[in-house]
Amino acid sequence: MDSTQLTTLTGVIDKKMNRQLKQYMDICARCAICKDACHQYVGTGDFKYLPARRAELIRQIYKKYFTKTGEFVPALYEARDPDENLLDELYDSTYACTGCRRCMYYCPFSIDTAWILSVAKAILIAAGKGNEMLGQLADAAIFKGDNAEMFNDVMVSGFEDIQEEVRAITGNPNSRVPVNKEGADILYVALAGAHSIRPAAVIFEEAGENWTISMFEAANYGFFYGDVEKARLITKRYIDEAKRLGVKEIVVPECGHAYRVAEFFYEAWSKEPMPFKISHILEKVDQYIKAGRITVDKGLIEGKVTYHDPCQLGRNGGKFEEPRDIVKAVTDNFVDLTPNRAEQWCCGGGGGIVAMEEFKDVRLASGIKKVEQLKASGASVLACPCENCRLQIEELNEIHELGLQVWQVIDLVVAAMPLKGTKPTHA
Amino acid sequence: METYLWITSVWGIYLTAIVFFGGMAWRIYQWATTPKSPVRLGMFPKPKSGAGRFGKLLADTFIAPQSAKIEPTMWIFAMAFHVAALGAFVGHLRLIHEFPFLPEWLGEAGMNTFAAWSGSIAGILMLVGVLFWIVRRTFGPYKSLSVPEDYLLLFLLLGVVAMGDHMRFVYGGVVHAATYREWFLSLMTFKPEIPAELLASNVGVSLGTHMLFTDLLLMYFPFSKLVHAIGAFSSNLVRSE
Numbered sequence: 001m002d003s004t005q006l007t008t009l010t011g012v013i014d015k016k017m018n019r020q021l022k023q024y025m026d027i028c029a030r031c032a033i034c035k036d037a038c039h040q041y042v043g044t045g046d047f048k049y050l051p052a053r054r055a056e057l058i059r060q061i062y063k064k065y066f067t068k069t070g071e072f073v074p075a076l077y078e079a080r081d082p083d084e085n086l087l088d089e090l091y092d093s094t095y096a097c098t099g100c101r102r103c104m105y106y107c108p109f110s111i112d113t114a115w116i117l118s119v120a121k122a123i124l125i126a127a128g129k130g131n132e133m134l135g136q137l138a139d140a141a142i143f144k145g146d147n148a149e150m151f152n153d154v155m156v157s158g159f160e161d162i163q164e165e166v167r168a169i170t171g172n173p174n175s176r177v178p179v180n181k182e183g184a185d186i187l188y189v190a191l192a193g194a195h196s197i198r199p200a201a202v203i204f205e206e207a208g209e210n211w212t213i214s215m216f217e218a219a220n221y222g223f224f225y226g227d228v229e230k231a232r233l234i235t236k237r238y239i240d241e242a243k244r245l246g247v248k249e250i251v252v253p254e255c256g257h258a259y260r261v262a263e264f265f266y267e268a269w270s271k272e273p274m275p276f277k278i279s280h281i282l283e284k285v286d287q288y289i290k291a292g293r294i295t296v297d298k299g300l301i302e303g304k305v306t307y308h309d310p311c312q313l314g315r316n317g318g319k320f321e322e323p324r325d326i327v328k329a330v331t332d333n334f335v336d337l338t339p340n341r342a343e344q345w346c347c348g349g350g351g352g353i354v355a356m357e358e359f360k361d362v363r364l365a366s367g368i369k370k371v372e373q374l375k376a377s378g379a380s381v382l383a384c385p386c387e388n389c390r391l392q393i394e395e396l397n398e399i400h401e402l403g404l405q406v407w408q409v410i411d412l413v414v415a416a417m418p419l420k421g422t423k424p425t426h427a
Numbered sequence: 428m429e430t431y432l433w434i435t436s437v438w439g440i441y442l443t444a445i446v447f448f449g450g451m452a453w454r455i456y457q458w459a460t461t462p463k464s465p466v467r468l469g470m471f472p473k474p475k476s477g478a479g480r481f482g483k484l485l486a487d488t489f490i491a492p493q494s495a496k497i498e499p500t501m502w503i504f505a506m507a508f509h510v511a512a513l514g515a516f517v518g519h520l521r522l523i524h525e526f527p528f529l530p531e532w533l534g535e536a537g538m539n540t541f542a543a544w545s546g547s548i549a550g551i552l553m554l555v556g557v558l559f560w561i562v563r564r565t566f567g568p569y570k571s572l573s574v575p576e577d578y579l580l581l582f583l584l585l586g587v588v589a590m591g592d593h594m595r596f597v598y599g600g601v602v603h604a605a606t607y608r609e610w611f612l613s614l615m616t617f618k619p620e621i622p623a624e625l626l627a628s629n630v631g632v633s634l635g636t637h638m639l640f641t642d643l644l645l646m647y648f649p650f651s652k653l654v655h656a657i658g659a660f661s662s663n664l665v666r667s668e
């Protein structure tokens with residue numbers, strides 16, 4: 001293989017090298033205990049989706065270029081160059097991975113395959129093989145950050161429309177969607193689309209919160225794409241905004257990776273301590289309900305309700321109980337999925353995979369465990385605080401005719417609030 | 428025979444000791460001097476206190492409850508192997524010093540019977556574990572995950588265990604710990620000699636081969652995936668960071 005390319009790609013590993021990665025490379029026993037943890041391997045039986053195999057591709061390069069034994073006896077480790085063959089397989093196994101880290105949960109050495117694959121993404125990007133769709137979405141987000149004034153008017157008028165809808169729901173002509181409010185306590189960074197703002201606004205307003213809406217979305221395609229600099233710039237958009245407005249707290253919406261990015265990754269990317277408290281919207285809602293700042297009625301939600309832990313919020317974010325407490329506050333008819341919490345099956349829609357048409361088949365096949373769980377629960381309503389999960393589960397719902405209503409948790413809350421205005425239909 | 432023993436069970440052991448301890452030190456040095464991941468890689472549930480984290484680290488490393496849950500069969504065999512290996516290791520400490528108390532309680536004959544039983548059980552469990560792994564690796568649907576390193580290690584391990592068992596089952600009643608201790612202590616005091624009793628008893632071939640495999644396994648150890656024996660602690664600790 002071309003020596004410049006080789007130097008570039010091994011250089012990427014060298015730059016990304018850290019103790020955890022090195023240990024993961026050195027200690028994996030190839031015991032394959034992780035195989036049954038991965039919904040993609042379980043759903044397809046395809047070897048390239050076995051977690052340890054995905055990591056093994058990086059290990060093959062590592063052994064050849066970063067260890068003496070692999071350098072002298074490459075055959076012992078099947079060590080090899082990052083050539084086209086390797087990169088092609090790497091592309092599939094890397095961009096398909098939803099980053100759920102279920103494999104890490106079950107691995108006897110807690111090997112974080114998704115972390116190894118973050119290096120794989122960097123290698124693919126350096127080889128010009130990064131996923132184009134994710135790259136474009138990331139660039140578009142950065143463009144918006146650089147040219148915020150260009151988007152200002154359309155954003156503001158959109159917020160005004162949503163404000164009207166919020167007033168119709170609360171029945172209160174003073175309800176607001178505050179824009180650019182300096183001195184607000186909370187900056188709410190929503191997702192693109194009114195559905196992510198409207199119910200949150202209803203709740204904030206009813207709770208009497210001093211909040212303001214962000215001009216930017218919390219979703220981060222730079223993170224999915226695997227480019228740390230892009231991911232940092234996308235997050236920085238709302239961090240700068242929060243600094244400008246002088247808020248105390250940033251609240252992220254019903255989105256799994258947005259929470260993980262803000263709470264766990266941004267500090268490492270920006271190399272500075274996070275200047276704000278980061279909360280997930282459901283933490284706030286849970287507090288409002290428990291403090292009596294908003295009222296919810298049980299009995300307004302019909303049917304048996306269940307809850308899906310988005311991987312980035314649950315296993316990787318630690319928010320297991322707040323969402324459950326909320327759901328249990330709006331219904332007595334709650335049933336958990338089995339398994340749940342840290343052991344929750346990934347729905348198959350994470351890691352940006354829903355945006356990549358080429359992975360549609362594996363994505364849908366990988367949803368089989370979720371489908372089984374949902375069927376077994378006997379629930380007719382699913383509350384799920386992550387957009388990617390909802391997109392995936394909606395699609396599974398249709399294909400497998402589950403007859404399920406898939407709700408955002410905040411929609412469920414608004415539906416259970418005794419308000420004077422008109423009841424919204426969900427999502 | 429005598430030459431074989433001098434190579435595998437005297438000079439080979441010295442060489443192995445140098446390579447093994449040097450290799451492990453080098454490995455730990457490499458890990459320790461590579462900067463930590465900038466991102467916190469922990470996952471939940473995550474104990475809040477330091478003691479809780481430490482407890483979880485021990486449980487995850489020594490019991491691997493999550494692995495037990497997802498693949499009980501593998502866990503049972505792996506657990507049996509590791510516990511037996513630990514037992515065998517402890518048993519081998521008799522090479523340096525007779526256990527305190529035990530011989531007094533059991534008497535010399537009792538001690539020999541006890542050692543025979545515990546050694547046999549450990550030896551069989553290890554053998555079963557290794558065979559299970561060989562089969563699982565060779566015939567599982569994910570067999571392509573295996574690389575030659577995996578088979579090489581299993582082969583060496585099989586050699587160590589099979590020859591150890593051979594010594595235990597064939598010569599267990601003939602040559603006792605005291606004789607081996609004489610040999611081993613002579614190594615430790617750098618005045619190596621091979622007791623006449625060993626040479627006379629025909630156990631020499633098994634001992635030599637047991638040691639040959641052990642030498643090779645331990646020399647490769649620091650450069651193989653077997654470093655999980657120490658790496659698992661730190662990687663499992665990161666789980667609750």
Ligand code: SF4
Binds near residue numbers: 028030052
């Ligand atoms: S469970 Fe862990 S050690 Fe075993 S093959 Fe998978 S990543 Fe490697």
Ligand code: SF4
Binds near residue numbers: 038096102
């Ligand atoms: S992180 Fe999830 S999708 Fe990726 S390899 Fe592990 S189990 Fe599979």
